[in-house]
Amino acid sequence: MLDSSVLVGIIRGEAEAGRLLGLLDSEECAIGAPTLVEARLWCSVNLTTRSSDWLEHFIDAGTGNGHSLQPRDGRCGLRSI
Numbered sequence: 001m002l003d004s005s006v007l008v009g010i011i012r013g014e015a016e017a018g019r020l021l022g023l024l025d026s027e028e029c030a031i032g033a034p035t036l037v038e039a040r041l042w043c044s045v046n047l048t049t050r051s052s053d054w055l056e057h058f059i060d061a062g063t064g065n066g067h068s069l070q071p072r073d074g075r076c077g078l079r080s081i
Helices: 004-012 017-026 033-046 053-062
Strands: 030-032 067-072 075-080
Touching: 004 017, 004 033, 004 053, 030 033, 033 053
Parallel strands: none
Antiparallel strands: 030 075, 067 075
């Protein structure tokens, strides 16, 4: 289960962003809906554009790129399949 700090680190282009992107592509992961909301909120407060093109593309393309929106333990989120 990914934390919003991973998504924010990628958005900010931190030193580990490349490695984190590689993990997203190679590992099964789940991102809870609250985590996506938190990451979007961070963008709206901290970015001049108020959103991240990468994050929106990641969410939009997710269901067609080996990911799906699935309930997990009573929660809903983006899950790698």
